[in-house]
Amino acid sequence: xxxxxxxxxxxxxxxxxxxxxxxxxxxxxxxxxxxxxxxxxxxxxxxxxxxxxxxxxxxxxxxxxxxxxxxxxxxxxxxxxxxxxxxxxxxxxxxxxxxxxxxxxxxxxxxxxxxxxxxxxxxxxxxxxxxxxxxxxxxxxxxxxxxxxxxxxxxxxxxxxxxxxxxxxxxxxxxxxxxxxxxxxxxxxxxxxxxxxxxxxxxxxxxxxxxxxxxxxxxxxxxxxxxxxxxxxxxxxxxxxxxxxxxxxxxxxxxxxxxxxxxxxxxxxxxxxxxxxxxxxxxxxxxxxxxxxxxxxxxxxxxxxxxx
Amino acid sequence: xxxxxxxxxxxxxxxxxxxxxxxxxxxxxxxxxxxxxxxxxxxxxxxxxxxxxxxxxxxxxxxxxxxxxxxxxxxxxxxxxxxxxxxxxxxxxxxxxxxxxxxxxxxxxxxxxxxxxxxxxxxxxxxxxxxxxxxxxxxxxxxxxxxxxxxxxxxxxxxxxxxxxxxxxxxxxxxxxxxxxxxxxxxxxxxxxxxxxxxxxxxxxxxxxxxxxxxxxxxxxxxxxxxxxxxxxxxxxxxxxxxxxxxxxxxxxxxxxxxxxxxxxxxxxxxxxxxxxxxxxxxxxxxxxxxxxxxxxxxxxxxxxxxxxxxxxxxxxxxxxxxxxxxxxxxxxxxxxxxxxxxxxxxxxxxxxxxxxxxxxxxxxxxxxxxxxxxxxxxxxxxxxxxxxxxxxxxxxxxxxxxxxxxxxxxxxxxxxxxxxxxxxxxxxxxxxxxxxxxxxxxxxxxxxxxxxxxxxxxxxxxxxxxxxxxxxxxxxxxxxxxxxxxxxxxxxxxxxxxxxxxxxxxxxxxxxxxxxxxxxxxxxxxxxxxxxxxxxxxxxxxxxxxxxxxxxxxxxxxxxxxxxxxxxxxxxxxxxxxxxxxxxxxxxxxxxxxxxxxxxxxxxxxxxxxxxxxxxxxxxxxxxxxxxxxxxxxxxxxxxxxxxxxx
Numbered sequence: 037x038x039x040x041x042x043x044x045x046x047x048x049x050x051x052x053x054x055x056x057x058x059x060x061x062x063x064x065x066x067x068x069x070x071x072x073x074x075x076x077x078x079x080x081x082x083x084x085x086x087x088x089x090x091x092x093x094x095x096x097x098x099x100x101x102x103x104x105x106x107x108x109x110x111x112x113x114x115x116x117x118x119x120x121x122x123x124x125x126x127x128x129x130x131x132x133x134x135x136x137x138x139x140x141x142x143x144x145x146x147x148x149x150x151x152x153x154x155x156x157x158x159x160x161x162x163x164x165x166x167x168x169x170x171x172x173x174x175x176x177x178x179x180x181x182x183x184x185x186x187x188x189x190x191x192x193x194x195x196x197x198x199x200x201x202x203x204x205x206x207x208x209x210x211x212x213x214x215x216x217x218x219x220x221x222x223x224x225x226x227x228x229x230x231x232x233x234x235x236x237x238x239x240x241x242x243x244x245x246x247x248x249x250x251x252x253x254x255x256x257x258x259x260x261x262x263x264x265x266x267x268x269x270x271x272x273x274x275x276x277x278x279x280x281x282x283x284x285x286x287x288x289x290x291x292x293x294x295x296x297x298x299x300x301x302x303x304x305x306x307x308x309x310x311x312x313x314x315x316x317x318x319x320x321x322x323x324x325x326x327x328x329x330x331x332x333x334x335x336x337x338x339x340x341x342x343x344x
Numbered sequence: 345x346x347x348x349x350x351x352x353x354x355x356x357x358x359x360x361x362x363x364x365x366x367x368x369x370x371x372x373x374x375x376x377x378x379x380x381x382x383x384x385x386x387x388x389x390x391x392x393x394x395x396x397x398x399x400x401x402x403x404x405x406x407x408x409x410x411x412x413x414x415x416x417x418x419x420x421x422x423x424x425x426x427x428x429x430x431x432x433x434x435x436x437x438x439x440x441x442x443x444x445x446x447x448x449x450x451x452x453x454x455x456x457x458x459x460x461x462x463x464x465x466x467x468x469x470x471x472x473x474x475x476x477x478x479x480x481x482x483x484x485x486x487x488x489x490x491x492x493x494x495x496x497x498x499x500x501x502x503x504x505x506x507x508x509x510x511x512x513x514x515x516x517x518x519x520x521x522x523x524x525x526x527x528x529x530x531x532x533x534x535x536x537x538x539x540x541x542x543x544x545x546x547x548x549x550x551x552x553x554x555x556x557x558x559x560x561x562x563x564x565x566x567x568x569x570x571x572x573x574x575x576x577x578x579x580x581x582x583x584x585x586x587x588x589x590x591x592x593x594x595x596x597x598x599x600x601x602x603x604x605x606x607x608x609x610x611x612x613x614x615x616x617x618x619x620x621x622x623x624x625x626x627x628x629x630x631x632x633x634x635x636x637x638x639x640x641x642x643x644x645x646x647x648x649x650x651x652x653x654x655x656x657x658x659x660x661x662x663x664x665x666x667x668x669x670x671x672x673x674x675x676x677x678x679x680x681x682x683x684x685x686x687x688x689x690x691x692x693x694x695x696x697x698x699x700x701x702x703x704x705x706x707x708x709x710x711x712x713x714x715x716x717x718x719x720x721x722x723x724x725x726x727x728x729x730x731x732x733x734x735x736x737x738x739x740x741x742x743x744x745x746x747x748x749x750x751x752x753x754x755x756x757x758x759x760x761x762x763x764x765x766x767x768x769x770x771x772x773x774x775x776x777x778x779x780x781x782x783x784x785x786x787x788x789x790x791x792x793x794x795x796x797x798x799x800x801x802x803x804x805x806x807x808x809x810x811x812x813x814x815x816x817x818x819x820x821x822x823x824x825x826x827x828x829x830x831x832x833x834x835x836x837x838x839x840x841x842x843x844x845x846x847x848x849x850x851x852x853x854x855x856x857x858x859x860x861x862x863x864x865x866x867x868x869x870x871x872x873x874x875x876x877x878x879x880x881x882x883x884x885x886x887x888x889x890x891x892x893x894x895x896x897x898x899x900x901x902x903x904x905x906x907x908x909x910x911x912x913x914x915x916x917x918x919x920x921x922x923x924x925x926x927x928x929x930x931x932x933x934x935x936x937x938x939x940x941x942x943x944x945x946x947x948x949x950x951x952x953x954x955x956x957x958x959x960x961x962x963x964x965x966x967x968x969x970x971x972x973x974x975x976x977x978x979x980x981x982x983x984x985x986x987x988x989x990x991x992x
Binding site: 245 | 436437440507508509513515516520521522606607610611612613616646647648649651652653654655675677678679681682685686689690693694696697700701703704705707708710711712713714715716717725728729732733736737739740742743744745746747748749751752753813815816817818820821822823824825826
């Protein structure tokens with residue numbers, strides 16, 4: 037009985053902690069894709085709780101009713117092979133549940149893999165997000181801007197992230213805007229996100245990538261289109277252009293603060309897509325990194341520069 | 345000196361130096377003890393050279409329990425590090441090494457040998473055979489597994505542990521990002537152990553197909569044998585994929601190949617695919633025999649035949665097929681698009697159906713039963729609700745769009761622990777407690793046993809339920825630290841308490857073994873649980889030949905029929921019995937493989953060549969050796985039978 041009481045206590049503690057908390061990040065979506073996912077999650081929690089309750093109830097019933105202590109001394113359990121109808125039911129109901137969930141799942145797949153509804157009227161903003169150990173580089177080809185470890189996005193347009201990596205496989209994840217996707221060295225993957233309202237969000241690499249993985253995070257700020265345009269203008273007025281040597285220096289393993297540049301590294305080091313995809317990419321990096329090391333000393337001035 | 349530098353640990357810490365000393369002292373103590381008590385001969389004759397499936401099974405179980413504590417120590421260190429934000433107990437590199445070895449040790453060197461150990465001990469007894477089909481191969485399987493396990497376990501004191509996760513994804517595990525020999529250990533140690541497992545698979549398929557007692561048709565096999573049969577089919581199909589993937593990884597790391605690198609035509613995604621083409625079926629290799637154990641235990645202690653035998657078998661066959669067509673769900677986020685994800689989403693969720701059938705069948709087995717709650721039954725009854733929680737969260741993970749949010753988070757970690765611990769670990773503990781009297785001739789204490797079962801059951805909930813929440817709150821897995829502001833602290837603290845509870849539970853099991861060894865009654869007969877299947881019909885302790893007379897089978901529960909309906913199980917006269925001879929070759933090959941692997945890991949090619957030749961030498965010797973086994977004379981059989989309490 038003591039153990040049962042302890043179990044009860046644990047459940048109560050967990051429940052208390054739960055009610056005292058902010059909503060869980062993933063269940064507190066701030067964009068259409070995250071909303072689709074949060075709805076799927078809540079729906080599946082509902083259905084699955086029902087399944088769990090049915091199993092718990094059946095188990096409790098069997099244990100209460102058929103304990104040896106509840107039965108006559110001479111009771112001999114019968115030999116029962118099975119019953120085709122009972123077993124058909126045990127297959128049929130789960131099949132229906134799984135069919136329904138598959139239906140929802142397939143629909144959601146196509147939703148999260150396309151421009152979110154309500155944002156189709158404007159061209160999505162394309163942002164190249166590339167990871168290097170253990171940083172995130174964001175290139176805005178349209179605005180001709182590059183940032184390090186922070187991301188500014190407007191709320192009126194969908195964002196089409198083009199993801200790739202300068203090292204191990206990483207996973208680009210901004211939980212409140214939508215689920216993650218891998219960034220890999222030999223191809224570009226696409227992730228469609230959008231933010232409904234201005235706000236600050238946590239972003240990180242979710243896929244283990246070595247020693248600096250835990251701190252491989254970035255900040256996301258969603259802002260009104262007017263503010264976004266002001267920011268773009270400010271960057272063009274104040275930030276320095278990114279150069280190839282400088283960018284190669286940034287790729288060195290380590291952690292760096294936030295940085296801002298005009299221009300993008302895509303001009304001199306294109307993403308692994310189209311003709312640059314896959315197998316002819318990568319080896320040229322090494323030669324360039326050995327170039328002139330003196331230039332790298334200038335980095336620090338840029339890192340102090342702020343556009344935020 | 346330069347030669348020796350490669351063996352140094354790249355990230356030493358006091359704990360590692362302490363472990364080195366402890367390992368050294370333990371080895372010296374074992375050698376000194378064996379010499380002092382003059383047990384070398386005994387050890388060699390009775391254990392190291394044995395081909396007896398029961399002894400090999402017990403050696404597997406002992407190794408598994410040792411590895412359980414190794415992996416458990418890793419787990420406690422991880423949970424302690426994460427118990428508080430910004431904790432400084434471990435640094436990133438140590439944490440990475442620890443979670444990598446925790447995964448490998450628990451899956452490949454704890455769960456696998458535990459399952460294979462139980463299969464070894466139980467299957468020949470359950471089908472009325474005198475040994476497995478290839479006894480010497482069976483010994484070789486064990487020694488290869490053991491060599492692999494030991495090789496993997498010395499990594500943290502010699503040269504450095506693997507640190508790229510148990511999945512060892514390239515290019516992180518490649519030479520560019522993982523320069524220490526750690527991942528070489530991963531590739532070679534798992535390769536050696538994996539070869540052993542593949543041989544086990546072949547061996548048990550042959551055993552189950554060819555060595556059943558007369559009258560035992562496939563549909564009269566006990567459920568554990570069925571589950572092991574299917575698991576071994578999966579082994580034979582899945583393990584070659586691992587062998588090939590590891591060989592390719594080894595070529596990449598040691599010979600400059602580019603299978604998985606991100607330049608020169610390599611494909612890092614190929615490793616992830618190959619790994620999970622093996623890795624997902626591997627999960628079912630573990631869980632199906634566990635389901636078999638539960639079927640035996642629940643039927644025995646509900647005092648009823650298993651409900652829905654045919655649908656149990658059918659569901660396992662369907663699971664085995666589906667297990668090979670779901671691997672992509674381990675990386676829905678790789679960018680293969682909505683169509684591919686939809687297909688694998690549906691196949692993944694479909695597995696819930698046959699698994700659900702099994703859960704309902706166990707529940708219906710309880711129906712109209714006469715339920716006796718013993719320790720093995722308690723584990724089985726705790727398994728049903730806890731595994732259901734783990735299982736339904738698996739269906740949730742199968743919804744691929746939502747998986748973009750679960751992937752790589754603590755939610756996933758919570759899911760697979762809630763599946764594997766109640767599913768596999770509880771089954772192994774149930775199986776160990778259930779078969780303990782058959783193995784050792786005394787029973788484990790029920791009172792301590794139930795205490796440990798409750799402790800482990802509740803602690804599992806406390807340790808892993810919070811991870812569902814911290815995952816949904818955005819905590820990625822494999823993070824060695826997190827900030828105060830993240831809000832993850834409370835969940836991780838609760839998890840740590842649960843992990844500590846699990847440690848207490850396992851310590852109780854060890855205490856139980858000690859306590860029962862000292863105080864338990866040795867007079868328990870050969871059927872202490874009032875069980876139903878053939879393994880309980882022979883003597884305890886089981887004579888080396890298992891059955892003096894081969895039983896005649898005409899139902900799923902022949903022993904129960906004998907007890908209740910007086911059917912004759914053993915008929916005919918005693919005869920001399922043919923048994924295989926012991927052999928030292930498997931043990932020697934295990935040592936050679938260990939040395940070969942060690943040299944390979946450190947790229948010391950001359951010893952590699954020498955040990956390769958020696959291994960082939962052993963194989964040649966084995967091939968040309970004429971050994972027709974031996975006969976146990978009739979008088980000796982009669983004497984043993986009389987001593988063990990009558991002719992069966």
